[in-house]
Amino acid sequence: MTSENINLKETKTRIHVFDFDGTITCADSLIAFIRHARGNSALIAGLLLYSPLLVMMKLRLIDGGSVKERLFAHLFKGMTVEDFEKAGADFAADRTDILRPTAMKHIADVLAKGEKVYVVTASIGQWVKPFFTNRFGAGRVIVISTQAEVKESLITGRFATPNCYGKEKVRRLKAVLTDRDSLHITAYGDSRGDKELFDYADERFYKPFEQ
Secondary structure, eight states, X not given: OOHHHHHHHXXXXXXXXXXXXXXXXSSOHHHHHHHHHHOHHHHHHHHHHTHHHHHHHHTTSSOHHHHHHHHHHHHHTTOBHHHHHHHHHHHHHHOGGGBOHHHHHHHHHHHHTTOEEEEEEEEEHHHHHHHHHHHHOTTSEEEEEEOEEEETTEEEEEESXXXXXXXXXXXXXXXXXXXXXXXXXXXXXXXXXXXXXXXXXXXXXXXXXXX
16 A cells, blocks of 8 residues: 555544444344343244244345334234333343443544444434443434334334345435545444445445454
């Protein structure tokens, strides 16, 4: 690398983009949140009811977002958004054990250097954001997520946005990072759902916190 390239890299704004489930966490947050908010019985019943679709999703025979939306609707449709947000906040406060300490330390180190952090996830923002607000303060980690649709203060069971997975992660990022040439983006992920994000980034780390 020439000194000109090094200087160019140093003048760019450094952005760190993290996947959430499996990268920052050591457990699937959707499953953990359902268990927290609805209990084991509701979780098991929901998984059994949708088990054929979940198997087909794992085999990539049907769209994963639609399956997740149907399971989400089965468990949360009709809940007030106030209760849903409270469940998300309580979940984040109670289940810090699902966070990888090395991932959270790395985020803290990046923020301490004045660099920007985004978490881009297929999970729902109401239970993802509080993990970072509690630890770092409001707004310091920007969460881009699948969003639950709300009408008349009730969760409808539908998603207000496409499932934030694969190409959708990049599309959502591009909507907020409009001056791409001025940015140096480092991505962190752990699955096929992060492939397009890795292709978009300048640097990429696969399963970096699994020690």
